[in-house]
Amino acid sequence: MSESTVRDKVLFGLAGFAAILLTWNLHTIFLVMPDELNQGAIWRIFFFHVPAALLGLTGFGLGMIFSLTYLFTNNLRYDAIAESIIEVALVFAAVNLVTGSIWARIIWGIWWAWDARLTSMLVCWLIFAGYLMLRRAIDEPTQRARLSAVVSIFGAVDVVIVWKSIEWWRTQHPAPVLSIRNGGGMDPGMESTMYWNLLALFCFAVVLVMVRMRQARISQEIDSLRRLAHSY
Amino acid sequence: MDLRNSQFLFIGFTAAWVIPMVYLILLNLRDRKLRRELDRVKRMVEQSTKP
Numbered sequence: 115m116s117e118s119t120v121r122d123k124v125l126f127g128l129a130g131f132a133a134i135l136l137t138w139n140l141h142t143i144f145l146v147m148p149d150e151l152n153q154g155a156i157w158r159i160f161f162f163h164v165p166a167a168l169l170g171l172t173g174f175g176l177g178m179i180f181s182l183t184y185l186f187t188n189n190l191r192y193d194a195i196a197e198s199i200i201e202v203a204l205v206f207a208a209v210n211l212v213t214g215s216i217w218a219r220i221i222w223g224i225w226w227a228w229d230a231r232l233t234s235m236l237v238c239w240l241i242f243a244g245y246l247m248l249r250r251a252i253d254e255p256t257q258r259a260r261l262s263a264v265v266s267i268f269g270a271v272d273v274v275i276v277w278k279s280i281e282w283w284r285t286q287h288p289a290p291v292l293s294i295r296n297g298g299g300m301d302p303g304m305e306s307t308m309y310w311n312l313l314a315l316f317c318f319a320v321v322l323v324m325v326r327m328r329q330a331r332i333s334q335e336i337d338s339l340r341r342l343a344h345s346y
Numbered sequence: 347m348d349l350r351n352s353q354f355l356f357i358g359f360t361a362a363w364v365i366p367m368v369y370l371i372l373l374n375l376r377d378r379k380l381r382r383e384l385d386r387v388k389r390m391v392e393q394s395t396k397p
Contacts, residue, residue: 154351155352158359163362205369212365220351220354329373335384336387339390343387343391343394
């Protein structure tokens with residue numbers, strides 16, 4: 115069995131697993147979970163808001179690790195992996211920002227507050243959106259990889275600030291609620307559903323990254339064929 | 347379920363699904379474009395290698 119066949123099987127398997135798990139989680143979130151005492155129904159948005167944040171920030175961090183690996187090895191494969199992961203992480207970070215804003219409209223009465231957590235997350239999103247724009251602007255692969263790696267390392271510093279902002283400053287954003295961050299602000303039954311949804315979205319994110327990496331391989335093949343055609 | 351804020355809950359869940367789905371559609375479009383480009387470049391290489 116060829117490598118691409120195995121990869122396709124893993125991709126479809128993960129996509130199927132994610133779809134089944136997401137369906138089951140939606141059933142639990144809407145039909146099994148009770149309303150939160152103070153927030154009512156809107157608190158259900160957390161089941162997508164929090165996992166999206168975790169996936170976005172983890173993706174940016176992983177992107178930085180692969181960018182660093184590229185800088186040490188000069189292997190463009192790591193640059194392609196970093197780009198794929200960061201692009202998918204940006205999608206989840208967007209979900210986090212939008213769902214958070216909708217939740218804030220009901221609970222705080224405003225769409226947005228310029229507090230440390232929200233602002234640092236927006237800055238983080240903008241830095242990595244800039245990372246992708248920078249890549250489109252540079253044609254030469256090694257220069258593109260080197261400069262974008264520097265941007266991703268710069269952005270990863272903001273990831274740490276986003277993560278710690280609710281501990282370092284008094285923010286309008288709620289303090290940590292998950293027990294893994296010593297929050298303890300959530301019922302264990304509700305928290306476990308959060309982790310199940312995180313797993314489902316993680317599988318979905320891996321599928322997206324795998325598809326994006328396949329495209330990166332095709333792009334590299336096109337580049338090398340073009341060079342070959344021009345060399346004749 | 348308390349339905350007082352159901353409109354915003356609906357908007358929130360729609361956003362949580364629509365954003366990744368739009369990205370998925372864009373990925374699919376990019377995939378097709380890349381495959382067309384790969385075929386075109388392969389033909390170009392074949393033609394340039396012909397004696």
